[in-house]
Amino acid sequence: MPKTRGEIKKNNLLSCAACPKFIEDNVYLKCIYCFKHFHNLCVGIASSDKSTGSTINTWECPDCKVARKRGGDNFNTPLRGATAAYSPPTISDSAQNVTMRRREMSPQSSLTSTDIRNIIREELELVQNSLIDKFKHIVRDMVKEEIHSFESTIEATEKAIAFLNDEYDTIKKNLDMHLQNLSEIRKEYQSMVDTTRDITARLQTIEQHSRSKNVEIQCVPEHKNENLFTIVLQLAKTVSCDIKEAEIHVCTRVAKMDLKSGRPRSIIVKLATPRLRDNFLAKIIKFNKANSNEKINTSHIGIAGKTPVFVTEHLSPLNKKIHAAARLKAKEKSYKFVWIKQGKIFMRKTDTSPYIYIRDMSSLQNLE
Template sequence: MPNINCAGCPNIIKNNEYVQCRICSLSYDIICANLTFKKFCTMSKQSRLDWQCQACLNKRPKADNQNTPVRTTSEAHSDVDLAANSSKPSKRSRFTSPEVDLDMDESKESCCRMANLNELIISALRSEVPKILEGSLIKELEPIKNQISDVLSSIEFINKKYEEMSNLLKSREEDIKQLKSENIQLHNTVKDLHSRLGALEQHSREANIEIHGLPEHRSENLAQTVTLIGKAVSHQIQDGDVLSCFRVAKMNVNSNRPRSVVVKLRSPRCRDAFLAAVWSYNKKNQEKLNTGVIGIGGDKKQLYVAEHLSPENKSLHAATRIRAKELSYKFVWVRNGRIYVRKNESSQPKLINNKDSLCLL
């Protein structure tokens, strides 16, 4: 079957779904013929052969055409003339013909008009539809535009706050750096002051000795006891050598050991002479200095005489002894408020200034 163009659209007709006008012999698809698919399927063969297009139907008179304005003789002539002429054969006007025979030129002109009308409709749709769609889209997108505007405002506000926080954070970082630097300086200052204070505390004890292990009695005379210790170690104590003598509180309250006795002598020289006599006595005698030697009855308790250290130096001295025992250091002693250690007889002594020095052993 050759391709047939629809006289209405003019597209190629497919699937034989078309009808042909009985008058102008032009073919129309069912859409341009204003037929539904269901109605097209139910049409008989004769109905399809008798079908006329809308253009041909519009050119036919609606009735007998007696009252058409084109007809000029309906009211102009009298009844006599009508009667006289009734016997003559009348010519049929082309406006009153029941059927009109159209030639091919008129059919083609009608088709061209339909095609032009379709083009005008399509052109109008092309020009008007975008405007309608644009207006509809603008109306529909207006809330979204407002929401986007709100989101942009929120983002701008957040960005502004972020910049403020960023600047504040930078300022705080600079303040923190400055505070850290000041803290380090203050820490070093406090450390230096602490060291000086410790030195002053120890300096205030430079003429003192401390006696450990001396039993406590209610009626004890500590000054006389110090004199007896001097006699036992062959060191004579003059009346003005002992400035004060007293017991101090225990560092460990739960300890069963008696409180230590602090003796303040006249000068550091007297202190050193007393300590040297005690050290010499313990070295010469197998029986170390004890309570029996100075005439105190009961069980013999060994007496320890040493320099009077400040609380910080006492703590450092105790830590040094523990560390020296762990590392098998043989000697730990105190001289003028300073703590020394030595590995053995042939090694060099090491000064312990603080607890950090213990890590270097």
């Protein structure tokens, strides 16, 4: 609650309850009922009166006297207004109980600007302290509420993190198990790849070996009433190779590997023995070397024109692809020779360089 004027202090100085000034000379009166402090002159007592002073403990203020005579309780009624003050006359102790008529204060007794500023400053400090206390309570309540909400959020987050940790452990355990299974599957896969590669190589060898008696005649024009046996015998006679008709077991044309190719279908000839096949191929090579200006062509087998005719070993489909890729690689890397022997493809860069066995497509990638 706000302080009364008699309780306001300035630098530990008491304030007079009758006027707005402070008691500075330590000469004052204190009422035994309302405990207010008064200047001697403000209550009509001369300051030179020796009977007055702070040691008097039987004095009562005029307002308390009036209140007691009326039988009422009006001890809290101030003796003078906050802004009203007067200069009481000097009287003796015998006139203490005489009711003095108030009169207007002189202009000299009005409040100074310093006093007003001090009073305003004190009031503002009181208001400021009250507002600060209220603000502290409001902020404290808000902080408590926010902390409670934050604690709830943290608790929910901790539960979520714990759940995620459990899920992570489960996932990690499953992942480790799957990785182990995957490693085993990779080993099995690699083993199957190696086995498949080995089986493929064996099948390729078997397939090529089944063609060990065969020769392939390419670029022979097709005719409706052609006799392939006669063509083969005429070709053998041209290169001076003694082949009888009984030694030709099979003679037929085969389908094209590339349907868009304009070349005629090849003729596959199966002879009696691999040795006869090799002898026939050797005679072909010898004839072409001896007649470099006029190698084997359609005129040598009784067909008009001089279209070149090629006689090679009968290769398996895979070896044909490797042979075609080897020829392209030879042009790219400037290799001079590409040939086939016993179903195998070889390459040589110069006349004196060592030959290279082309086992598969990867062998071509390693060529320099």
